[in-house]
Amino acid sequence: MNELRFDGQVALITGAGRGLGKTYATLLAARGAKVIVNDIGVAANGDALAETPADETVAEIIAAGGTAVADRHSVVDGAAAMVKTAIEHYGRLDILINNAGISGGGALADIPPESYDRMVDTHFRGTVAVTRAAWQHLVAAGQGRIVNTSSVSVFGAPFTTHYASAKGAIYALTRGLAGEGKAVGIQVNCIMPDAWTRLTAQIPDEGFQALVQHYFKPEAIAAFVTWLCHRSNSLTGETFHVGGGRAGRVLLLEASGVTASDWSPEAWVGKEAELLDATDFGTPASMLESFIFGMQHLNDETRAILASANLSTEKMEKLES
Structure with missing residues (x-):
């Protein structure tokens, strides 16, 4: 060598x-x-x-x-x-x-x-x-x-x-x-x-x-x-x-997460174990990737929006710049 x-x-x-x-x-x-x-x-x-x-x-x-x-x-x-x-x-x-x-x-x-x-x-x-x-x-x-x-x-x-x-x-x-x-x-x-x-x-x-x-x-x-x-x-x-x-x-990992049933504090009661579960996770390389990862795991509607957006690598780079 x-x-x-x-x-x-x-x-x-x-x-x-x-x-x-x-x-x-x-x-x-x-x-x-x-x-x-x-x-x-x-x-x-x-x-x-x-x-x-x-x-x-x-x-x-x-x-x-x-x-x-x-x-x-x-x-x-x-x-x-x-x-x-x-x-x-x-x-x-x-x-x-x-x-x-x-x-x-x-x-x-x-x-x-x-x-x-x-x-x-x-x-x-x-x-x-x-x-x-x-x-x-x-x-x-x-x-x-x-x-x-x-x-x-x-x-x-x-x-x-x-x-x-x-x-x-x-x-x-x-x-x-x-x-x-x-x-x-x-x-x-x-x-x-x-x-x-x-x-x-x-x-x-x-x-x-x-x-x-x-x-x-x-x-x-x-x-x-x-x-x-x-x-x-x-x-x-x-x-x-x-x-x-x-x-x-060394990576920052983001778990797929938990979606609450409604927007009340009570909706999070008893969710500790689910919130700490990291068996399904992503490794976002940027702020935008983390945002998209969250949308992918939020609900069916946000997943459909992402699919229709067709975010290519080129589009991602333009958004980040």
């Missing part, structure tokens, strides 16, 4: 001074990409540190024969500047990996508003800001690739609601951006990574730490992310739970 190469391409990776981001940067550089290593050098919780991890990663890449430049702008308020770094140094941008993040926890009532905002700003608004700044350059590249970072916390993570909420927003953002990117050659995917990093090292259970450290090396995720970034990859709008060499597709 031919080696997947990235010669002539430029990749911007946020939070690339350590952990997963560093692993992405070194692998892409080893495969020929010119890399912008973005990292502001903060602690895992976002507090400032007098460290320069971006410079250290760049030095390692150059020592190994690769090409890279450091960038120390914040994803929150320096997105345009970091993209400018890419364009000024290498004249183009082909790949964006939104990886920067911080950690933290606590009960909802105990998390200060400023801590909640900082979490959402770093993960979600930072992803939006950098993607917005990079978009036109990815369009110009002809086959732009974006990989966002969500988390399995979206399945439910008590005492980290600020983190999980931001990661859930990134999942939804990926789905929407993939639809926008189809017309301009940009593919957008998302990962929910399990890996041994300084964030997972904060988990207090030593047995769990040992398990993660042994089986969930960052290199396994870097291989998958690098594959997602390659121009031979045709996937877009997808999210994968990745770790230890395994990748599983």
Whole structure:
């Protein structure tokens, strides 16, 4: 099998001074990409540190024969500047990996508003800001690739609601951006990574730490992310739970549901089991598909209306645009 190469391409990776981001940067550089290593050098919780991890990663890449430049702008308020770094140094941008993040926890009532905002700003608004700044350059590249970072916390993570909420927003953002990117050659995917990093090292259970450290090396995720970034990859709008060499597709499922006998609150009494039954379900790929799925399972009249509408793929795409 031919080696997947990235010669002539430029990749911007946020939070690339350590952990997963560093692993992405070194692998892409080893495969020929010119890399912008973005990292502001903060602690895992976002507090400032007098460290320069971006410079250290760049030095390692150059020592190994690769090409890279450091960038120390914040994803929150320096997105345009970091993209400018890419364009000024290498004249183009082909790949964006939104990886920067911080950690933290606590009960909802105990998390200060400023801590909640900082979490959402770093993960979600930072992803939006950098993607917005990079978009036109990815369009110009002809086959732009974006990989966002969500988390399995979206399945439910008590005492980290600020983190999980931001990661859930990134999942939804990926789905929407993939639809926008189809017309301009940009593919957008998302990962929910399990890996041994300084964030997972904060988990207090030593047995769990040992398990993660042994089986969930960052290199396994870097291989998958690098594959997602390659121009031979045709996937877009997808999210994968990745770790230890395994990748599983993550989907939003919608059950066929229950139609009430009338529009009164009492009509729903005793329907709990039926509402929770997911033996018959769909996997809508868009808001419009979800609406149509609901109509298909509402009643005979709505099903007949849909049948007469004859919604082809082309018609669906026009409606969604």
